[in-house]
Amino acid sequence: MRLDHDLVSSVLKTDGFLRSFKLLGSTIKHDSVQIVIELTDNLLRVGSIMNGGAIATIIDFAGGLAVMNDESVLNEVTTNLSIQYISPVSKGPVTVDAKVLKRGKTISFVQIDIHDADHVLCATALGTWFIFR
Template sequence: MKNKNLFPMLSVSEVNELLKQEEIFNFIGIEFEKLEKGYSRLKFNFNEKLTRIGGILHGGVVFSAVDYAGSYAVRTLDKVKDGVTAELKINFLKPMKEGPFTVEPRVISEGKRLVVVDISAYDGNSNLCAKALGTWVVYRETNSETQLSS
């Protein structure tokens, strides 16, 4: 049986290895723990280099982790080859001071070209610290690609 997208062919460890090519992924220390259809979960540890004045995690770091998590939840959907963020809104609810931090996205609406994802970010005490909603434009495998790769 043919795989419908890239990620059923790759384990979580293979995805983590692939993403080590991206400097920001390495700098933040992101590690995916789970990839399922329409869902992913990543974690990263507290690091003083990722904080702003006051010792809390910088909002840009949280935003980047949220974007990675949402993007890879989208890539688990049927026939999705790639996806790019079209829009991403985040509400910071509590300061993130203690890790490890967890980010969990869930696809809540899947259209032909647009996918909407609800994303939650938690601190090391399981407190909900940020809530995001994003839209991704997806690029799907075409029928001709399916036939060529069968």
């Protein structure tokens, strides 16, 4: 499947769970995806910082997008996701960069980083996705 900004935006708008995120922009390359989201009130927890579950969700979404951006891939599912929360996200927009480290026949490995509006690294993750071809 080949991704473009309109498809990414459509998924965020139509998926019941992902609908919480407001996409501001996206850059899509063969082995990487960058998405920029608005830090809206519904993503904040006590202390006016981004909820860890929201961070995990957008990391998982971006990693899956990076894996899907290959014409031979029909779908993907996350099999493992390890997240390191480094600094609180308190200032948006939030930038999420996902890069495929290795593509196999059925498994892909992806690194995902989240930066706040000041370009501070707030979270980093390594994930594994099972690929349906």
